[in-house]
Amino acid sequence: MASGHQIPMVDMGKLLSQHGATVTIVTTPLNALRLDPMVTAHSADSGLEIRLLPIRFPCAEAGLPEGCENLEVLPSRNLSRNFFDAVRMLQQPLEKILRDFQPPPTCIISDKHLPWTVQIASKLRIPRILFDGMSCFSFVCSRNIMMSKVYEQQSDLETFVVPGLPDQIELTRAQLPSPFNHGSVNLVDLREEIVEAEKASYGWLINSFEDLEKAYVQECRKTKGDKVWCVGPVSLCNEGDSDKAHRGNKSSINEGQCLKWLGSWPPSSVIYTCLGSLCCLTAPQLIELGSGLEATGRPFIWVIGKSGITSSDDDFQKWAIELEGRVQHRGLLIWGWAPQMLILSHPSVGGFLTHCGWNSTLEGICAGVPMVAWPLFSEQFYNERFIVKVLGIGASVGACAAIRWGEEGKAGVLVKREDVRKSAEEVMSGGRVSEEMRKKAMRLAEMAKRAIEGGSSYLEIKAFVEDVKQISNKLRQEVKDLEE
Numbered sequence: 001m002a003s004g005h006q007i008p009m010v011d012m013g014k015l016l017s018q019h020g021a022t023v024t025i026v027t028t029p030l031n032a033l034r035l036d037p038m039v040t041a042h043s044a045d046s047g048l049e050i051r052l053l054p055i056r057f058p059c060a061e062a063g064l065p066e067g068c069e070n071l072e073v074l075p076s077r078n079l080s081r082n083f084f085d086a087v088r089m090l091q092q093p094l095e096k097i098l099r100d101f102q103p104p105p106t107c108i109i110s111d112k113h114l115p116w117t118v119q120i121a122s123k124l125r126i127p128r129i130l131f132d133g134m135s136c137f138s139f140v141c142s143r144n145i146m147m148s149k150v151y152e153q154q155s156d157l158e159t160f161v162v163p164g165l166p167d168q169i170e171l172t173r174a175q176l177p178s179p180f181n182h183g184s185v186n187l188v189d190l191r192e193e194i195v196e197a198e199k200a201s202y203g204w205l206i207n208s209f210e211d212l213e214k215a216y217v218q219e220c221r222k223t224k225g226d227k228v229w230c231v232g233p234v235s236l237c238n239e240g241d242s243d244k245a246h247r248g249n250k251s252s253i254n255e256g257q258c259l260k261w262l263g264s265w266p267p268s269s270v271i272y273t274c275l276g277s278l279c280c281l282t283a284p285q286l287i288e289l290g291s292g293l294e295a296t297g298r299p300f301i302w303v304i305g306k307s308g309i310t311s312s313d314d315d316f317q318k319w320a321i322e323l324e325g326r327v328q329h330r331g332l333l334i335w336g337w338a339p340q341m342l343i344l345s346h347p348s349v350g351g352f353l354t355h356c357g358w359n360s361t362l363e364g365i366c367a368g369v370p371m372v373a374w375p376l377f378s379e380q381f382y383n384e385r386f387i388v389k390v391l392g393i394g395a396s397v398g399a400c401a402a403i404r405w406g407e408e409g410k411a412g413v414l415v416k417r418e419d420v421r422k423s424a425e426e427v428m429s430g431g432r433v434s435e436e437m438r439k440k441a442m443r444l445a446e447m448a449k450r451a452i453e454g455g456s457s458y459l460e461i462k463a464f465v466e467d468v469k470q471i472s473n474k475l476r477q478e479v480k481d482l483e484e
């Protein structure tokens with residue numbers, strides 16, 4: 001339960017309902033409140049069958065503060081174990097709800113962090129479909145690194161080539177996601193369960209599209225067979241400004257004010273900066289970022305996440321107010337949640353400084369905007385290589401190591417203001433390289449749109465719905481035959 005997983009899940013629900021499925025999104029009460037504007041408006045406008053079903057989250061039983069239903073509001077990373085314990089306690093109530101459900105469910109589409117949905121699906125004799133939120137490229141990188149163990153002979157900062165890929169991709173051990181580099185909280189058992197559940201799943205739904213990463217989709221299918229459906233970019237189901245503005249959380253800025261500010265700048269001139277929903281950089285690192293944006297001399301939006309413990313630091317706040325004074329109208333600081341999709345789709349935005357979360361990456365692609373890539377943790381370094389090396393639509397700030405989520409204080413300053421300024425210039429300068437990136441980004445945006453509007457992703461959603469109908473009929477018949 002975090003925006004990077006919930007938002008695409010709801011978008012996927014919308015797409016499935018457009019293809020005739022009846023969709024129920026099971027979540028907890030506070031998450032249901034956050035997601036309600038995405039779902040209610042959609043079902044009211046379209047008359048489609050999609051709804052939210054909240055079930056109680058056992059905070060107290062797991063030793064969590066009341067209301068702690070989302071990773072973004074977890075007061076400390078040390079409570080992640082409690083958080084996942086509470087998530088596990090949902091197994092029984094969910095099973096009970098699904099047993100009594102009318103009409104009975106035909107399949108469960110499950111986030112990867114709920115591996116126990118395999119058991120529920122098996123008891124109810126329905127297929128469990130995995131949605132893990134990553135690209136095929138990331139999956140193949142992880143798989144090949146894991147199988148070859150290539151990282152084991154390397155020191156933290158030595159580069160190695162990821163074996164068996166169609167592209168030459170170099171990484172260091174320090175940049176790899178947590179299965180290769182454990183943080184202070186040990187979640188090894190959960191990870192093992194996730195891997196087992198992945199194998200036991202009937203198929204995978206992937207938020208990507210064939211033309212974006214054809215060779216990697218094929219590689220994925222080599223592991224999982226033909227039950228891999230690339231149905232994205234799912235965010236493209238949001239067409240109107242209202243759908244684009246209400247995603248995942250309430251905006252901390254008036255949308256009209258934001259659009260007015262954007263409208264005051266020429267096309268492709270603004271740098272939009274947002275490092276996702278989970279990161280909280282230290283005050284010195286944030287100051288380097290802000291100073292880099294200031295040094296570009298270009299208009300910028302900077303989303304400073306409210307959940308960041310250190311961004312609420314008094315000294316930093318004072319510094320940020322001084323920055324606003326210096327840059328005046330040129331800089332728009334958003335303290336909290338930004339209407340990211342709405343901003344990205346505005347013609348004034350010319351570059352996206354992103355942490356390379358997969359949803360943000362796809363949203364940048366859909367907007368046809370080249371990116372300044374600043375990966376932080378998880379599979380974000382894979383996504384950075386994908387943006388810069390495979391697609392050629394971005395420049396890297398040169399982050400050399402992953403920050404462990406919740407351990408940002410230990411990392412120190414990894415990216416300097418000059419790194420930010422230089423990479424932003426590479427993307428925004430309007431020179432040959434930057435224009436080439438922009439053209440490629442715009443071509444990809446058109447391809448993404450085509451994929452959803454009748455192209456490969458449209459056809460794969462259709463095929464998925466048909467497949468689930470068939471398999472659930474078959475499984476039902478088997479149960480009937482056994483009963484007779």
Ligand code: UDP
Binds near residue numbers: 337338341
């Ligand atoms: N998001 C947003 N406003 C914000 C921060 C994030 O709308 O201020 C959305 C963003 O558009 C994306 C999701 O939250 O859909 C973040 O997912 P991503 O995979 O990019 O990164 P994560 O937050 O999971 O690290």
